[in-house]
Amino acid sequence: MRNETIHKLQEMRLSAMAGAYMPQLEHPENFSNMTFDERFALIVDHESDVRLNNKLKRLIRNAHFPNSQADLADIQYLPDRHLDRGLIHLLSTNAYIEKSRDIILCGATGSGKTFLANALGMNACRAGYKALYLRLPDFFVEYALTAARNKQQDYTKKLQNVRLLILDEFLLIPVKPPQQESLLELLERRSGNTSTIYCSQYSFAGWHEQLGGGAIADSILDRIIHGPYKLEIKGDVSMRQRLAEADKVEELNSV
CATH class of the missing domain: 3.40.50.300 (P-loop containing nucleotide triphosphate hydrolases)
Incomplete structure (x- = not known):
């Protein structure tokens, strides 16, 4: 089930989100004090940051x-x-x-x-x-x-x-x-x-x-x-x- 979720995220081109989700799967003890919303926010924030960084790199390269x-x-x-x-x-x-x-x-x-x-x-x-x-x-x-x-x-x-x-x-x-x-x-x-x-x-x-x-x-x-x-x-x-x-x-x- 977990591998299937990772695979679906990658298929949807949400590889950064998949990358941020994997540590939560592999080491759940590191996130045990966090709520679901907090853990999900970490994943979404990472995807957003990666996309913004990639967009900036693309803008600079094309300039x-x-x-x-x-x-x-x-x-x-x-x-x-x-x-x-x-x-x-x-x-x-x-x-x-x-x-x-x-x-x-x-x-x-x-x-x-x-x-x-x-x-x-x-x-x-x-x-x-x-x-x-x-x-x-x-x-x-x-x-x-x-x-x-x-x-x-x-x-x-x-x-x-x-x-x-x-x-x-x-x-x-x-x-x-x-x-x-x-x-x-x-x-x-x-x-x-x-x-x-x-x-x-x-x-x-x-x-x-x-x-x-x-x-x-x-x-x-x-x-x-x-x-x-x-x-x-x-x-x-x-x-x-x-x-x-x-x-x-x-x-x-x-x-």
């Missing part, structure tokens, strides 16, 4: 973060970086995702834009949101490949359903006319329904020129400028250099 260890708790609020601690705390609540608001992160190479974006993405995954990290140059390449097969609509529809899209290296290279149209299509699908984090070396004032100017550039910016949170990351020294110097000090201290 393709270059740094899946990034954490908002590890942000270095150094004076020269001029980071808005209050704004980052607000973003940590993920309320911006619920309100479908965007984030613009500007800063020089090595300033920590990608780390902060990844940390926000990881934070969103922990809250159960579907996220995706994507370099803008890679988006243009993938769009062109799918367009060659007349599948570009399927590709943009897939990106449309991502609650938090991180577009890194945004406008690093000036956008050409065909790319203008593909970017406009993407933002049109996502505008007002999802959140996007834009990571750019250019300040917002220079985006129109990088977008190639003209009416399409106007249309693209019109889908970005309404109510985004803006963070400009400054710094006298790049975070890569700071971390490299910190590693050297740690190595010397360990000798």
Whole structure:
């Protein structure tokens, strides 16, 4: 009877529940002081925890973060970086995702834009949101490949359903006319329904020129400028250099 119960749980894909039930069968003396409800709650809680952990792992894996260890708790609020601690705390609540608001992160190479974006993405995954990290140059390449097969609509529809899209290296290279149209299509699908984090070396004032100017550039910016949170990351020294110097000090201290 007991083996049959375990087998049925496994057949119903409740293997974690079956795993939690087995110790109660094998060592009932360890649970003799517990009521049936308490013992059953242990089994159900274990199944729930395993499912949540598996879902988180799946969300992180599918997000393709270059740094899946990034954490908002590890942000270095150094004076020269001029980071808005209050704004980052607000973003940590993920309320911006619920309100479908965007984030613009500007800063020089090595300033920590990608780390902060990844940390926000990881934070969103922990809250159960579907996220995706994507370099803008890679988006243009993938769009062109799918367009060659007349599948570009399927590709943009897939990106449309991502609650938090991180577009890194945004406008690093000036956008050409065909790319203008593909970017406009993407933002049109996502505008007002999802959140996007834009990571750019250019300040917002220079985006129109990088977008190639003209009416399409106007249309693209019109889908970005309404109510985004803006963070400009400054710094006298790049975070890569700071971390490299910190590693050297740690190595010397360990000798």
